[in-house]
Amino acid sequence: DGGITQSPKYLFRKEGQNVTLSCEQNLNHDAMYWYRQDPGQGLRLIYYSQIVNDFQKGDIAEGYSVSREKKESFPLTVTSAQKNPTAFYLCASRSAVKAFFGQGTRLTVV
Amino acid sequence: QKEVEQDPGPLSVPEGAIVSLNCTYSNSAFQYFMWYRQYSRKGPELLMYTYSSGNKEDGRFTAQVDKSSKYISLFIRDSQPSDSATYLCAMSATGGYQKVTFGTGTKLQVIP
Numbered sequence: 208d209g210g211i212t213q214s215p216k217y218l219f220r221k222e223g224q225n226v227t228l229s230c231e232q233n234l235n236h237d238a239m240y241w242y243r244q245d246p247g248q249g250l251r252l253i254y255y256s257q258i259v260n261d262f263q264k265g266d267i268a269e270g271y272s273v274s275r276e277k278k279e280s281f282p283l284t285v286t287s288a289q290k291n292p293t294a295f296y297l298c299a300s301r302s303a304v305k306a307f308f309g310q311g312t313r314l315t316v317v
Numbered sequence: 318q319k320e321v322e323q324d325p326g327p328l329s330v331p332e333g334a335i336v337s338l339n340c341t342y343s344n345s346a347f348q349y350f351m352w353y354r355q356y357s358r359k360g361p362e363l364l365m366y367t368y369s370s371g372n373k374e375d376g377r378f379t380a381q382v383d384k385s386s387k388y389i390s391l392f393i394r395d396s397q398p399s400d401s402a403t404y405l406c407a408m409s410a411t412g413g414y415q416k417v418t419f420g421t422g423t424k425l426q427v428i429p
Contacts, residue, residue, distance in 0.1 A: 213360075240417070247325065249405065249421035250361075265416065297360055299417075304349050304368070306407070306417050308360035 210234065213298050213309035219317045220285065220292060228283045228312045230298035238301040239281040243267060243294045244311075250297065256281055285314060292316055320344050323406055323420030332429050336393040340406035340420045343387065347408040347418075350382050352391045355403045355422065364404075365391065396427045 211232045220226045232239065238257050242250040252265030256275040270289025275281055281300075285292045293316050298309045323340045330336055338352075348369055353361035365380040367373045367389075373380045379392040389408075393400055406420040 211360075242419075247421065249323075250419040252416055255416055295358075301417070304409075305351065305363055305366055307363060308353075310360045311358070313358070 211298060211300055211307060211309035213296075213312050215312060216310070218312055218314045220314060221317060223287045225284055225286050226314065228285070228296055228298075228314070230281045230283065230309060231279055232281075232298075232300040233279060234300055234302070234307065235278070236300035236302055236307075237278070239275070240299040240301065240306070241265075241271070241273065241281070241283045242297045242299065244297055245294050253283065253296075318343060320418050321406065321408060321420045324423055325421055327424040327426055329426045329428060330396055332396060332398060332427055334396050334427075336396050336400070336425060336427075338391040338393075338404050338406075338423050338425070340389050340408075341387055342389075342408060342418075344408075344410070344418075345384075345387070346410040349409045350380070350389050351407040351417070352378075352380055353405040353407060353419075354400075355405060357402075361405055396425075398427050398429050401426050 214229045240255040241253040254273045256262035272284045296312045299306045321342045350367045352365040355361040370382050370384045377394045381390045403422040403424045405422045409415045409417045
């Protein structure tokens with residue numbers, strides 16, 4: 208089945224720790240995106256990538272980093288510099304127009 | 318002012334009612350308009366997609382775009398309890414792999 212796979216579904220981070228969220232797609236889409244979703248704030252764009260080995264900052268990139276070494280993969284690292292990382296993280300890929308989402312990773316700081 | 322405005326609700330309707338969900342936007346460059354349905358703790362699911370102005374119908378769902386007013390709507394006929402979810406509007410400008418801008422979502426509850 209074609210789609211977007213995010214893992215893990217739940218992730219717990221200790222203070223000062225970096226964690227990496229995985230996103231894999233087999234839709235052959237060039238563009239991939241990371242969004243953060245908080246209650247009452249909708250989806251906010253963290254980073255996006257239009258092609259392998261290239262990516263751009265979104266609206267709230269501080270404290271996050273990404274890589275795009277393969278077309279299928281767009282991992283997101285939440286660094287210790289992100290002071291409020293508890294949120295629901297969504298990865299998406301996009302054909303020329305339509306964007307499709309994974310099932311999300313819920314990150315909690317403990 | 319946000320580029321996309323959407324009433325967060327919650328919106329509560331009886332089963333069988335017609336539901337109207339709306340978004341307004343300020344960026345006249347937007348050409349592609351989408352509606353997503355998101356169940357609790359799940360990723361958004363693409364429901365409808367329209368290009369430029371006009372109507373599009375798919376089963377119980379109808380999407381309308383009025384670019385002159387910068388206003389889009391999603392209508393749900395014969396609403397069902399399974400329609401209870403958060404509905405997100407989304408839009409992007411024409412050409413290339415432009416970023417997609419989302420509304421904050423409207424939470425809908427359909428009461429049996």
